[in-house]
Amino acid sequence: MTTTDPTTSGSDARACASRRCRRAGGSDGLRRRPALPGARLCGSCRRALAADLAALPGLHDDSEEHLILPARQAGLPRVTGHRPQAPPVSEEALQARHDTVVRLAFWARLVLEEAGTAPKPPERTVPALAAFLGRHADVLAALPAAGTAADEIAHASTALRRIVAPPRPALVPLGRCVEPGCEAEVSLPGRGGDDLVLRGPMCGAGHVLTPRQWLLLNQRQQTPRDRRQRTSRDKETA
Template sequence: MAAPMSSRPLPAQCASSRCRRAARAGVPRRRPAEPDARLCGPCRRTLAADLAALPALHRESEQHLVLPARQGGLARVTGHRPDPPPVSDAALEARHDAVVRLASWARLVLDAAGPAKAPPKRTVPELAAFLGRHVPVLAAHPAAGAAADEIARVAAALRLVVAPPKPDLVPLGRCVEPGCEAEVTLPERGGDDLVLRGPMCGAGHVLTPRQWLLLNRRQSMSEAKETA
């Protein structure tokens, strides 16, 4: 159940952790909160911007629910139903979390504004639009800092799904495919990229386990010659 609106004096400084992080980074102090609010101007505008961006981010994240199929996989056997494509747990969690978190803050706004407000539908576009219209209510609420920080995390999680950082690649040597001289690389951090992709050269050849062993053997022989 949401906390009731407080009659205590509003704090002089912004309640968002963004400002607290800035203070630890060497800024003399957190930015002052706006009049009749618990957030500073930049953090309040960032909250509004995150809410405005969430519908598009949520819509785009749907395209990333299914992970790309591994190249050079096993051939299909006639008469057998193909395995379902792998699903991204990160995308599922980010999309579900967006609905749950936004619905929680929408309920807080409804409790603070009174029963006259009609509740929004439990979808990201409806919830984000509702909260965007009530940013002043959120910014003045005792939980304003938590609201700004949590909605920022929701937006950040969806952005990671839509545009994940590219992993650093470790060079493994030249491709073992006949006539190919492209360099073979492997994701440094492993994870889904390693499981789904495996070692791949710049020309797009995905190495089989046998070819990977051949590459390792060739690399070991080359290093042995250099140290001889």
């Protein structure tokens, strides 16, 4: 009795091993893209792996600027007349940078063991490790654990991108601008933050609302029933 490999299709092609490809294909493993000949990754995931490796040196270098947290973000009180404290370090940035080196070094060691030409080991730096893995991406993509390699390198790239360029908070629409002749939408960051504290609501045309204009906008958004209830409460407290 013969058994069928669940990762192969009717054409006897091995399915891509990357979790990114599995997510794209849904829960049915047979719908995943077939791996390239002699590899464990499909063409799309193989290109994504190469793109992540090419981007990692720059992301790792840029993330160094985010290692030190601003005092207001770290929540440190200002104390005068005392020796300044050591600058607060971003644990998230520190961890992301460390993980990147560890992951790349691990996969570079496996590629060294697998490669028959015995290439020169790279230095333990992100630029050297990423360049080494990029030159030997075909060997990496053919490893039995190529799917895990692609996923870990993608995870390292994503973690550094979040440090270098964190996602902007979602904007909450507040209505049309109160400036005469302006019909642009006024919005606020959904989670507040520094943008709200520093400038307040702003419309798409660039008008920053003053507190008085903000109140006017809020009154404009109220329904007639809201206004009647407010007027009633004002009379009761008068």
